[in-house]
Amino acid sequence: MEKWIDRFSGVIPHCGHDYLVSIKSGDMDGLVLELEYGKDEKEKVVIDFFATKAMRVADEGMYLRGIFCDEEIEKFKGQGFESVIYEMQDGDFGNLIKKTSGGLYEHLNMKHYIIITLNFVIEVISVIDPDITILNK
Secondary structure (H helix, E strand, C coil): CCEEECCCCCCCCCECECEEEEEEEECCCEEEEEEEECCCCCEEEEEEEECEEEEEEEEHHHCCCCCCCHHHHHHHHCCCCCCCEEEEECCHHHHHHHHHCCCHHHHCCCEEEEEECCCEEEEEEECCCCEEEEEEC
């Protein structure tokens, strides 16, 4: 059963899930997510996944039902998705990559993350934990 783990509690300033995200991805830079709080442009959060193995991105309105475990969604929705980023265990996307990677998922000890923002839901499969930086403008 799918389980979300709040490993990053208190790292990203809480603003509900009102962060807007800009996604930068490329062979050299890997995956960088820049979060900006639409109502206050004083801080920017940079989540750097470096070289990712897979990602899935959807408009947040497209993931209303049937994609994730409803109990996990409700648990964190009640807190306004306070941490923005969660590690996911036994999620559908992670399981798909595990199934199709010919054993590399386990060999490389890959992890599945989910990032919930105002405009997108982003799932990332990565070998290392992301680097999270808070920038003051």
